[in-house]
Every structure is written in C-alpha cells, then in structure tokens.
Amino acid sequence: MFETNVVVVGNVLTAPEWRRPANTNALVANFRVASTVRRLDRETGRWVDGNQFRVRVNCWRRLAEGVASSITVGDPVIVSGRLSTRDWTDAEGNLRTSYEMEAVSVGHDLARGRGRFFRTKAVGA
Amino acid sequence: MFETNVVVVGNVLTAPEWRRPANTNALVANFRVASTVRRLDRETGRWVDGNQFRVRVNCWRRLAEGVASSITVGDPVIVSGRLSTRDWTDAEGNLRTSYEMEAVSVGHDLARGRGRFFRTKAVGA
Amino acid sequence: MFETNVVVVGNVLTAPEWRRPANTNALVANFRVASTVRRLDRETGRWVDGNQFRVRVNCWRRLAEGVASSITVGDPVIVSGRLSTRDWTDAEGNLRTSYEMEAVSVGHDLARGRGRFFRTKAVGA
Amino acid sequence: MFETNVVVVGNVLTAPEWRRPANTNALVANFRVASTVRRLDRETGRWVDGNQFRVRVNCWRRLAEGVASSITVGDPVIVSGRLSTRDWTDAEGNLRTSYEMEAVSVGHDLARGRGRFFRTKAVGA
Numbered sequence: 001m002f003e004t005n006v007v008v009v010g011n012v013l014t015a016p017e018w019r020r021p022a023n024t025n026a027l028v029a030n031f032r033v034a035s036t037v038r039r040l041d042r043e044t045g046r047w048v049d050g051n052q053f054r055v056r057v058n059c060w061r062r063l064a065e066g067v068a069s070s071i072t073v074g075d076p077v078i079v080s081g082r083l084s085t086r087d088w089t090d091a092e093g094n095l096r097t098s099y100e101m102e103a104v105s106v107g108h109d110l111a112r113g114r115g116r117f118f119r120t121k122a123v124g125a
Numbered sequence: 126m127f128e129t130n131v132v133v134v135g136n137v138l139t140a141p142e143w144r145r146p147a148n149t150n151a152l153v154a155n156f157r158v159a160s161t162v163r164r165l166d167r168e169t170g171r172w173v174d175g176n177q178f179r180v181r182v183n184c185w186r187r188l189a190e191g192v193a194s195s196i197t198v199g200d201p202v203i204v205s206g207r208l209s210t211r212d213w214t215d216a217e218g219n220l221r222t223s224y225e226m227e228a229v230s231v232g233h234d235l236a237r238g239r240g241r242f243f244r245t246k247a248v249g250a
Numbered sequence: 251m252f253e254t255n256v257v258v259v260g261n262v263l264t265a266p267e268w269r270r271p272a273n274t275n276a277l278v279a280n281f282r283v284a285s286t287v288r289r290l291d292r293e294t295g296r297w298v299d300g301n302q303f304r305v306r307v308n309c310w311r312r313l314a315e316g317v318a319s320s321i322t323v324g325d326p327v328i329v330s331g332r333l334s335t336r337d338w339t340d341a342e343g344n345l346r347t348s349y350e351m352e353a354v355s356v357g358h359d360l361a362r363g364r365g366r367f368f369r370t371k372a373v374g375a
Numbered sequence: 376m377f378e379t380n381v382v383v384v385g386n387v388l389t390a391p392e393w394r395r396p397a398n399t400n401a402l403v404a405n406f407r408v409a410s411t412v413r414r415l416d417r418e419t420g421r422w423v424d425g426n427q428f429r430v431r432v433n434c435w436r437r438l439a440e441g442v443a444s445s446i447t448v449g450d451p452v453i454v455s456g457r458l459s460t461r462d463w464t465d466a467e468g469n470l471r472t473s474y475e476m477e478a479v480s481v482g483h484d485l486a487r488g489r490g491r492f493f494r495t496k497a498v499g500a
Contacts, residue, residue: 002134002330002354004160004178005255006208007382007455009127009480035129037209051209053129054222066485075492078453078480080252080382083131083208084162084176097179099224104252105384105453107482108492110441117450119488127455127479130380132257132330134355191360200367203328203355205257205377229377230259230328232357235316238369242325242358252384254410254428256458259377285379287459301459303379304472333381333458334412334426347429349474 004083010035012075018068029064076112080105129208135160137200143193154189182226201237205230254333260285262325268318279314307351326362330355379458385410387450393443404439451487455480
C-alpha cells in the first residue's frame with residue numbers, strides 16, 4: 001500500500017527542537033503545527049474558525065537544518081509530508097496512539113509575508 | 126487558512142456504523158481505516174511493513190448511504206477527505222486528542238479486485 | 251525532489267483501453283477522467299459549474315486489470331496517483347506538452363452509488 | 376464534485392510576472408515551476424532523473440504580493456493549490472488545452488536552504 005501524503009498550511013506552535021543522534025550523525029528536528037479552517041457562517045455571514053488540525057512534524061538531515069535555522073513560534077508555514085500513527089503505553093499502562101508527520105518539505109507561507117532565501121550549496125544530489 | 130486534505134489507500138478495520146440524527150435527517154456513517162507502507166529492506170532485499178496510519182472516517186448524506194451499503198471489514202479502499210483533531214477529556218480528567226477524517230469520496234481499490242457499481246439516480250445537484 | 255501527487259474525484263470520459271506489451275507481459279490500461287468544481291454563485295445564490303480538470307490516467311498491472319474489468323464511460327470515480335508532463339513534437343513540428351497521471355489507486359465513488367467488490371486472491375505481496 | 380488539489384516541490388522556472396487588473400485592483404502574479412522525480416536506477420545503483428512535472432502557477436492578492444517580492448528564477452519552492460485545464464484555440468484554429476495551478480500557498484523549500492521571513496501585518500482576516 002501507499003504512503004499517506006498530507007499538506008498542512010498553518011502556524012508553528014512550538015519552536016523546533018533538534019538533536020544529532022550519535023549513531024546516525026544526521027540532524028533531526030521537530031516542531032508542532034496547527035491549521036485552522038476559516039468557514040463562512042451562513043447565519044451571520046461572517047467568517048469564523050472551523051475545524052482545527054494539529055500535528056507533530058519530524059524533519060531529517062538537510063530539511064532539519066533549514067527548519068532549525070529558519071523557523072520560530074508563530075511562523076505561518078506550509079508543510080508537506082507523510083502521516084503515520086505510533087502506538088505506545090502511557091505511565092498508567094493504557095494503550096495510546098500518537099500521530100506524527102514526517103516532512104519532505106517545509107516553507108514559510110508567502111501568502112502571509114515576504115521571504116529571503118539563502119540556498120545551501122548543493123553537495124552531490 | 127486551509128483544509129488539511131489527505132488520501133488514504135488501505136483496508137477497512139471496522140464495519141461502518143450509521144445513524145440518522147433526529148435533528149438533521151441526514152445519514153451519518155463512520156468506520157476505521159488503516160494503511161501500511163510497504164518498503165524495501167536494503168539489507169535483506171525483501172519488502173517489509175513500514176509505518177502505519179490509522180484513522181476514523183466520518184461520512185455524510187449520500188456518501189454515508191453508499192458506504193453503509195457497500196463497505197465491509199477488510200475491504201481495500203481509497204478514501205479522500207479532510208483531517209481534523211478533536212479535543213476531549215477522558216474519564217480520569219485527562220485532556221486527550223483524537224484524529225478524524227471527514228471523507229468526501231470513498232471507493233473500493235480496483236488495484237485489489239473487481240467492482241460492480243450501481244449509480245444512484247441524481248436528485249438535483 | 252518529489253513526486254507530484256494528485257487526487258481526482260470526477261467522471262470517466264473514455265472507456266479504458268488496454269494492451270499487454272510483448273516485452274513486459276504486464277497489462278496497461280488508460281482512460282480519461284474529468285472533474286468539475288461546483289461553486290456557489292454569490293449573485294444568484296445557485297450552484298454552478300466552475301473550473302474543470304481533465305487528464306489521461308495510466309494504470310499498470312493489477313490496477314489495469316481491475317480498471318479494465320470494472321470501469322466504463324460516465325462512471326463516477328476517485329483516482330489517486332502522480333502527475334507528469336511528456337514533451338513531444340506534433341506533425342507540423344511544433345513542440346507540445348501532454349499531462350498524464352499514473353494511478354496508484356482507482357475506485358468507484360460511493361458518494362454517487364453503491365458498489366459490490368470481488369477481491370482478487372492475493373499472490374505474494 | 377471537488378477541487379483537484381496538488382502539491383509541487385520543485386524549482387521556479389520563470390521569474391514571477393505580475394499585474395493589477397484595473398477592474399479588480401487585486402494583484403495577480405504567475406510563474407512556472409518544475410519538479411523532477413529522482414529515482415534509483417536498479418541496474419547502475421545510481422540516482423537518476425525520472426518523470427518531470429511542469430506547470431504555470433497563478434497567485435492572487437496577498438500571495439501574489441509575497442511571491443512577486445520574494446521568488447526568483449531557480450528558487451526551490453513548495454507550492455500547494457488546485458489544478459485546472461483551460462481550453463483555447465491557437466492561431467491555426469486548433470483546439471488546445473493548457474494546465475494551470477491556482478496556488479493557495481507558496482514557500483521556499485527549507486530542505487534546500489535557510490529562509491528569513493517578514494510577516495505581513497494582518498489586516499482583518
């Protein structure tokens with residue numbers, strides 16, 4: 001079967017945290033993002049907040065470097081990647097499920113500001 | 126901001142449950158779906174199960190009718206819709222978050238079988 | 251970079267054509283699909299046709315078999331896959347570009363009818 | 376039916392052109408983007424270029440302003456939006472079809488560099 005692709009256009013909820021696991025030497029960064037639908041309320045004729053979607057976003061290697069050095073809380077972003085669920089047991093022994101997104105691309109949303117970009121010198125691919 | 130669109134290609138985990146809320150008279154159906162990535166294990170050269178994604182799918186009106194009368198446990202399906210999170214408090218008073226998908230289209234996956242289709246007579250739109 | 255994933259919810263425009271190229275022995279099927287946005291006309295308060303999207307869809311192997319044996323002109327479908335452009339030269343020597351979609355999953359849209367499904371017996375993966 | 380959503384991760388092919396149609400006073404910008412799949416060649420074990428996807432991207436209002444002031448040829452970008460086809464007749468009277476994308480969000484791809492972002496002060500929504 002196939003990867004579950006998703007795109008989130010929203011705001012960064014938490015500053016990226018990053019680490020460089022000793023066994024891989026590859027940078028890993030993660031942050032949380034939220035997207036809130038704006039919908040037209042038919043009765044009042046005004047735009048109101050609709051459903052929200054929040055998820056933790058994991059970034060690897062070059063994307064982790066770009067994200068860790070460029071993104072901060074509140075930034076409007078577009079995030080494209082793959083969704084998955086992760087099962088775990090909490091302190092009380094209850095089965096729990098978390099949702100996570102592995103990003104393939106993250107960018108500041110130019111619908112909500114201007115951006116300056118400093119391209120990384122390509123190394124190989 | 127924008128709706129968080131997603132497509133899931135996977136298998137039906139639970140038989141659709143449906144109801145017709147008295148105040149709306151619109152049929153509502155829901156089921157759970159799981160998608161498992163198949164990935165090539167570089168060491169063994171074999172295809173193995175990778176990440177899984179599971180989610181509850183809500184269907185409304187005509188889609189609910191089609192799903193309730195056509196889908197059963199184990200069916201391979203393709204589901205397109207919008208993701209959202211729903212916050213709630215469990216019996217112990219802990220804040221919890223659920224993920225749900227509101228489907229706009231559901232179909233049997235013709236990569237995994239043959240289908241016969243009986244079109245609903247269009248009423249209005 | 252990454253594949254350009256797309257989902258089309260619409261109607262089949264042309265009956266699937268299929269062939270089994272001698273060198274591969276894998277069935278290939280293709281058809282055309284169209285999706286038309288319905289949008290609310292603010293002046294009249296009525297739903298009208300908006301933008302249309304049409305594309306040729308290519309299917310391979312098991313999906314080609316399911317599509318060739320299940321899909322016909324006018325069927326409402328959901329199609330998930332990858333988009334690409336193909337450059338060619340027409341009879342007058344002009345450079346032309348075609349858009350094609352390689353489907354990973356196709357299904358009848360249960361928002362618009364009921365479906366019966368006959369699963370293919372799994373062979374290997 | 377539904378909008379045909381698509382996400383493109385690729386490179387800007389042409390500098391954004393923009394104009395402010397007299398009757399709307401809303402800025403419109405457009406540029407072309409290309410995405411090339413990198414795939415593993417099983418025989419050589421090397422990554423090679425696979426299918427390409429190119430499309431014209433139209434941006435409106437605030438997104439047009441952000442794009443026109445931030446994007447230039449060669450920039451790596453992520454673009455999310457809706458696809459449509461437009462039919463026209465060329466100089467020789469032949470029916471032709473163009474594909475266009477109406478973007479809802481565009482951002483520099485942080486997998487390929489670092490970005491600085493200057494948020495527009497919110498006005499109303």
